[in-house]
Amino acid sequence: MGHRHQLTDSVIQVNHLSFKYTSQYVLEDITLHVRKGAFLGLVGPNGSGKSTLVKCLLGIQTPQQGDISLFGEPLKKFSGWDRIGYVSQKANSFNSGFPATVFEVVSMGLYGKIGLFRFLTKKHKQKVYEAIEKVEMSAYTNENIGNLSGGQQQRVFIARALVSDPDLLILDEPTVGVDVHSVQQFYTMLKQLNQEHGITLVLITHDIGAMTDYVTDVACLNKHLHFHGDTDTFTESENEMMSTLYGHDVHMLTHNHDHSACEVPTS
Numbered sequence: 001m002g003h004r005h006q007l008t009d010s011v012i013q014v015n016h017l018s019f020k021y022t023s024q025y026v027l028e029d030i031t032l033h034v035r036k037g038a039f040l041g042l043v044g045p046n047g048s049g050k051s052t053l054v055k056c057l058l059g060i061q062t063p064q065q066g067d068i069s070l071f072g073e074p075l076k077k078f079s080g081w082d083r084i085g086y087v088s089q090k091a092n093s094f095n096s097g098f099p100a101t102v103f104e105v106v107s108m109g110l111y112g113k114i115g116l117f118r119f120l121t122k123k124h125k126q127k128v129y130e131a132i133e134k135v136e137m138s139a140y141t142n143e144n145i146g147n148l149s150g151g152q153q154q155r156v157f158i159a160r161a162l163v164s165d166p167d168l169l170i171l172d173e174p175t176v177g178v179d180v181h182s183v184q185q186f187y188t189m190l191k192q193l194n195q196e197h198g199i200t201l202v203l204i205t206h207d208i209g210a211m212t213d214y215v216t217d218v219a220c221l222n223k224h225l226h227f228h229g230d231t232d233t234f235t236e237s238e239n240e241m242m243s244t245l246y247g248h249d250v251h252m253l254t255h256n257h258d259h260s261a262c263e264v265p266t267s
């Protein structure tokens with residue numbers, strides 16, 4: 001593989017990144033590579049720095065040390081922000097009665113491209129329908145967003161991020177408030193986006209749980225990056241690694257599932 005090819009295959013490259021808000025570092029010496037086509041589960045207990053790392057990736061926070069490249073370009077020079085879709089943790093908090101349909105919410109994802117209050121062309125509308133289809137919400141196209149369940153709303157926000165055809169989708173805790181059965185369906189949908197539509201995915205969660213059945217790679221963060229590798233390597237050493245990482249404070253939550261999730265009290 002030539003150097004040039006490696007560059008184009010790289011979606012996220014983080015080198016020796018350290019970050020602090022005040023005097024204490026919350027991320028220390030993080031080196032992480034996400035290749036094109038990966039579905040990375042970024043896991044870590046509450047307060048481990050997951051959201052902070054994402055803020056650094058999106059250029060919202062600037063690390064004191066280290067550097068970041070997106071799609072092979074240093075962050076400072078990077079301009080292809082429309083290649084990145086981001087769905088935040090708090091996206092699914094619409095009240096019932098919020099006066100917008102699924103179609104309208106998803107079409108908001110186009111405004112960055114076409115400008116607010118412009119008319120949607122037929123082609124734009126087609127994009128909106130396709131994005132809704134990709135998250136399997138076509139049956140709800142004209143439904144009010146407020147009438148949907150948390151999991152359905154989260155799908156709609158993913159469709160809004162998908163409407164501009166991103167190459168990378170970053171999802172911050174997308175399954176908070178989604179029931180266990182829907183979580184499995186949700187992950188299946190994400191896996192399809194990854195495999196069938198070739199979108200590189202970064203899924204941030206504090207719940208290891210079912211995720212390991214769907215992702216290709218796992219990164220474990222707790223200020224330091226304690227593990228980064230493919231899912232098989234992770235599951236082989238999962239229990240051992242969890243206790244090495246988090247010691248006897250680990251509170252294991254068993255799901256209806258082979259794997260387990262960890263919740264670690266923040267110190």
Ligand SMILES: Nc1ncnc2c1ncn2[C@@H]1O[C@H](COP(=O)(O)OP(=O)(O)OP(=O)(O)O)[C@@H](O)[C@H]1O
Pocket residue numbers: 021022026044045046047048049050051052053206
């Ligand atoms: N704006 C801020 N100013 C100061 N400290 C902050 C700020 N935001 C976060 N922190 C601290 O930085 C650390 C990492 O927080 P961060 O939100 O990145 O963790 P997280 O892994 O995303 O947590 P969670 O799973 O609870 O969302 C925590 O100790 C948090 O208290």
